[in-house]
Amino acid sequence: MSRAFNFSAGPAALPEAVLVRARDELLDWHGTGASIVELSHRGPEFMQVAADTEANLRTLLSIPDSHAVLFTAGGATTQQALMALNFATPGQAVDFVVSGHWSKVAMKQAAPYVDVRIAASSEAGGFRDVPSRDEWKLSPDAAYVHVTANETIHGVEFRDIPVVGNAPLFADFSSSIASGPLDVSKFGLIYAGAQKNLGPVGVGVVIVRRDLLERVGQPRANIFNYASQVASDSMLNTPPTWNWYLLGLNVKWMLGEGGVAEFARRSERKSNALYAAIDGSGGFYRNEVAANARSRMNVPFFLPDAELDARFVAESRAAGMIGLKGHKAVGGIRASLYNAVPVEAVDALVGFMRDFQQRHG
Amino acid sequence: MSRAFNFSAGPAALPEAVLVRARDELLDWHGTGASIVELSHRGPEFMQVAADTEANLRTLLSIPDSHAVLFTAGGATTQQALMALNFATPGQAVDFVVSGHWSKVAMKQAAPYVDVRIAASSEAGGFRDVPSRDEWKLSPDAAYVHVTANETIHGVEFRDIPVVGNAPLFADFSSSIASGPLDVSKFGLIYAGAQKNLGPVGVGVVIVRRDLLERVGQPRANIFNYASQVASDSMLNTPPTWNWYLLGLNVKWMLGEGGVAEFARRSERKSNALYAAIDGSGGFYRNEVAANARSRMNVPFFLPDAELDARFVAESRAAGMIGLKGHKAVGGIRASLYNAVPVEAVDALVGFMRDFQQRHG
Incomplete structure (x- = not known):
């Protein structure tokens, strides 16, 4: 067995130690005679796993008691529809700050249910920056303000929490949760598909201020009701155990x-090394995101032409680095x-970039 | 490592061969240098897994080209809401045949969206039978007729496909799909959480007649749109890869x-052996479901009192048989x-039941 350096944007790399543990207990979890995937979610074994996971996640992210934690089936996109149904009245205004592809997906999912308002957008500039807070036009009657904390495709990240006034701040943290300290109390709702920093694909996390659960929202099935999900400890139906x-395990x-x-320290070190390699390449590698909005999680960059992009992907794969092909929406290369992802992986990538440029530059 | 005989109702037993294979390739899938859980759903590796799985499922279940197949995040309950949103106009009639707990859950999820009509119910008799077809009162304007093919808690199963006339038949097959031959063409929609016969928890399957996807349904987010999901091969967002x-692997x-x-042969043999043990116990073990509606998948039974039920669960566990505690809604014992679940597991259970009765009867 040989493990590659995996820069995939998600589903993404997991720590080898986590996978080894999962492998070793896949046929017999803690002497139960069954895999954890074969045990009832209502049995004492999984109930303990669930409780420990929530407790550890609360410790990891410093989640205050004012906020409930949900573990959801499906990813962030479903939550974008559900938050409109749960926290806005039909047709109520919701303010969206648009900083890339995933901000637009969030608007699209909410559109059938609310009055989607664009408070600010960096689209005209090609999503190379986050909209400056002093340019946001917030609605006085908004149900919430939505931001995408990190844009996985465009490689743009809010480095500070914006202050938004009365309406609660809702944020998609799918690709940057747990990458550094965060004051959760400043948010009405934080949500994240788990398949980046938190762990495996197929589960998501919602962190929601409890008082917001009293909002009436819109007519919806009980399975779509956050308050019911909180009341049943995310087990209204069989969860993705x-x-x-x-x-x-990953938490x-x-x-x-x-x-x-x-x-946070490792992310600074890794992303600084990669941006330095790009910026020091004399223009062979290009990333045009504004310096103070560059993502520490997802670094998209471009070679002089698409033919070299493709060659870079093929040669890096042969050198034991996978998942570097850019998203089809923007092309190029993307390193997540x-x-x-260990520091050594980034060191290897930077070394490969130098070598590749010498051969093809 | 020692594997127990696992009678859990779901999440449930998986074949040891499937778990061994998953274990052996958990850190390196087919020489990619990464786990399948770490690979992009849009990469060639997982795309092949997805395509092969659909092809094999179509073969296993003889799914005709007239029907599309979806692989969904989350289980059956979510689909009960989505089918109302996709296939009924707001407030349109939907006929429900109520044969147990899960039929009622299906109604509850649809209730905010449609005119829920009970076409027939066996609740007055304690869900010990399925409602006879000649007693169903179907609505001429129903969007669809919903049945629960097998009731996991009450242990009641439709052994034949009911003929329902013009409205398409929608059926929850969560706990009996792939347990025997089925004429899929007779159904408008079949859905199933996978955590029983199909495989692991955390994914579901929807089999839907393609012409129904043209129905307008009700306002809903794109992520809730079956037609969009079919058009994107179940990858509108990151699926539970x-x-x-x-x-x-399980298919x-x-x-x-x-x-x-x-x-089907094994299910007959296993369930016949267990029902024979119950019926031959002189009343020590009781299952009161009508003979022609007894489930081949879930066999609930009761001992003379709750104290003996609890002792049975504890002693069977000590004897290497797990997952036998009945659902809290009905109590008692349940063997799925x-x-x-191999024939040997049922033979062991029947032997244990005889022994337990001798000691406590």
Whole structure:
């Protein structure tokens, strides 16, 4: 067995230690005689896994008691529809700050249910920056203000929490949650598909201020009701137990490595090294995102032409680096530097980039 | 490592061969240098897994080209809401045949969106039978007729496909799909959470007649739109790839074992043996479901009192049999006999029941 350096944007790399543990107990979880994926979600074994995972996630992210935590089936896109149904009245205004592809997806999912308002957008500039807070036009009657904390495709990230006034701030943290300290109390709702920093694909996390659960929202099935989900500890129906369990192993691993403060240091080191390699290449590699909005998680960059992009992907794969092909919406190369991606992977990538440029530059 | 006989109702037993395969390739899938759970759903590796899984599922279940197949995040409950949104106009009549707990859940999820009509119910008799077809009162204007093919809690199963006239028949097959031959063309929609016969928890399957996708339905987010999901091959957003992959391994295993015809034989043999043990116990074990509606998948039974029920669960666990505690809604014992439960497990259970009765009867 040989493990590659995996720069995939998601589903993404997991720590080898987490996978080894999951492998070793896949046929017999803690002497139960069954896999965790074969055990009832209502049995004492999985109930303990679920409770431990929530407790550890609360520790990792410093989630205050004012906020409930949900573990959801499906990813962030479903939540974008559900938050409109749960927290806005029919046709109520919702303010969206548009900083890339995923901000637009969030608007699209909410559009059938609310009055979608664009408070600010960096689209005219090709999503190379986040909209400056002093340019946002917020609605006085908005149900909430939505931001995408990190844009996985465009490689743009809010480095500070914007202050938004009365309406609660809702944020898609799918690709940057747990990458550094965060004051959760400043948010009405934080949501994230788990398949980047938190763990495996197939489960998501919603962190929601409890008082917001009293909002009436819009007519909806009970399975779409956040308050019902909170009341049933995310077990209104059978949850994705294996994915939840793997998320739990990954959260424990992050705590053991030193928590979000340590991952903030590693993220700075990894992303600084990669941006330095790009900026120091004399224009052979290009990333045009404004310096103060560059994502520490997803670094898209471009070679002089698409033929070289393709060659870069093929040669890096042969050198043991996978997942570097850019998203089809923008092309080029994309290196994702989530918590499970070790510093050595980035060092190897930077070395490969130097070598590639010498051969093809 | 020692594997127990697992009678859990779901999440449920998986074939040991499937788990061994998943374990052996968990850190390096087919020489890619990464786990399948770490690979992009849009990469060639997972796209092949997805395509193979659909092709094999179509073979296993003899799904005609007239029907599309979806692989969904989340389980059956979500689909109960989505089918109302996709196939009924606001407030349109939907006929429900109520044969147990899960039929009622289906009604509850649809209630905010449609005019829920009970075409027939066996609730007055304690859900010990399925409502006889000649007693159903169907609405001429119904969007669809909903049945629960197998009631996992009450242990009641439709042994034949009811003929329903003009409105398409929608059926929850969560706990009996792939347990025997089925004429899919007779259904407008079949849906199933995978965590029983199909494979692991965290993924579901929807089989839907393509012409129904042209129905306008009700205002809804794009992520809730079946037609959009079909058009994007179930990848409108990041799907639960690992669960989908494990489902694929399990479908291949079922084909290798002889397909649904073989599992129908095994299910008859297993359930006959267990019902014979119950009926031959002189009333010590009781199952009161009508003979022609007894489920081949889930066999609930009761001992003379709740204290003996609890002792049975504890002693059977000590004897290497797990997952036998009945659902809290009805109590008692429940043995689930899904495809991955071997005949030997049922033989062991029947032997244990005889022994337990001798000691406590």
